[in-house]
Amino acid sequence: MAAAPNAKPITLSEEREVVRTPLRDAWDQFKRNKLAVISGIFIILLIVVSLTADVWRSLGTIDDPNFQHRGSSYADPMTCTTDLRRMNPSWCFMAGTDGLGRDLFSRVVYGSRVSLAVGFVGTITSMTFGVVYGVIAGFYGGRIDNLMMRFVDFMYALPGLPLIILFRTFFKELENYPEQAGDFGRWLIQVNRNMGGLLFIFIVIGLLSWIGVARLARGQVLSAKNKEYVESARAIGARNRRIIFIHILPNIMGPLIVVAAASIPGFMFTEAALSYLGLGVNPPTPSWGDMINEAQVRGFASAQHLVIAPGLAFSLTLLAFNYLGDGLRDALDPSLRGS
Helix, strand or coil: CCCCCCCCCCCHHHHHHHCCCHHHHHHHHHHHCHHHHHHHHHHHHHHHHHHCHHHHHHCCCCCCCCCCCCCCCCCCCCEEEECCCCCCCEEEECCCECCCCCEHHHHHHHHHHHHHHHHHHHHHHHHHHHHHHHHHHHHHCHHHHHHHHHHHHHHHHCCHHHHHHHHHHHHHHHHHCHHHCHHHHHHHHHHHHHCCCHHHHHHHHHHHCCHHHHHHHHHHHHHHCCCHHHHHHHHCCCCHHHHHHHHHHHHHHHHHHHHHHHHHHHHHHHHHHHHHCCCCCCCCCCCHHHHHHHHHHHCCCCCCHHHHHHHHHHHHHHHHHHHHHHHHHHHCCHHHCCC
């Protein structure tokens, strides 16, 4: 059959441009969601600012979050005062101060470390244990699956937040009586104090956070292990470990990534709720929930600025993670690619 007179041969560079990968399609789909892109940029900036807070403090941009300015309790936003610690005697509180004269804006910046740490560590913990547990149950099936999922059902029957509060109260009391905790318990208490009370929060959240991920991972594995590519891998003699890590896990990570992004604000809200109830990080470690709790004790009507700064930061961060999760869900959904 004769070739068309105007046909041109496809060069190697043009052929490479035609080839598209699922990751590239997902990225193109994600870029179409402007709110998700803006949310991702906001989250990256928040992470950078929280990690470099000590640098900003050394440059004089923000204040020591625990320094008490005498005579400046409950100062209104944009109130300036004399600061003898700096060469420039004038220091302005952009978001005001709390009852102890501490700069609220600086405490919000340092408080982001606590919220982000709880969000990311809680997500990593739940994803690690949940995925491993669910993959084992779904892949091997039979009695192993039945036994493991009955334990998950039992854990689901337990009330989540009341149980978290109960465990957190227990650890709080354990810190007050370290002599009854044993050598390992005293070591944990010391590590927890060095972390500002975050270790026990990580432990409490990690006890229950993996259950939903385990059920999702099990369902995805049950759907994937009978696919043609898995049967082909078995036919050529691939071991179970290779089938799980090389063939199954990469193909089920899409829904798991979406769940991970959506669970971060949930962990942050749990930490804020514990801090609001006085069961969060140890004072004087700044926390958004603890700052909102102080505003409630003082009274919103008489000191509205106490809740504006931490409340606004907390709300924007939760919205950003929710929009980012929606963008990842749409990007990783094959039915929406190219639409």
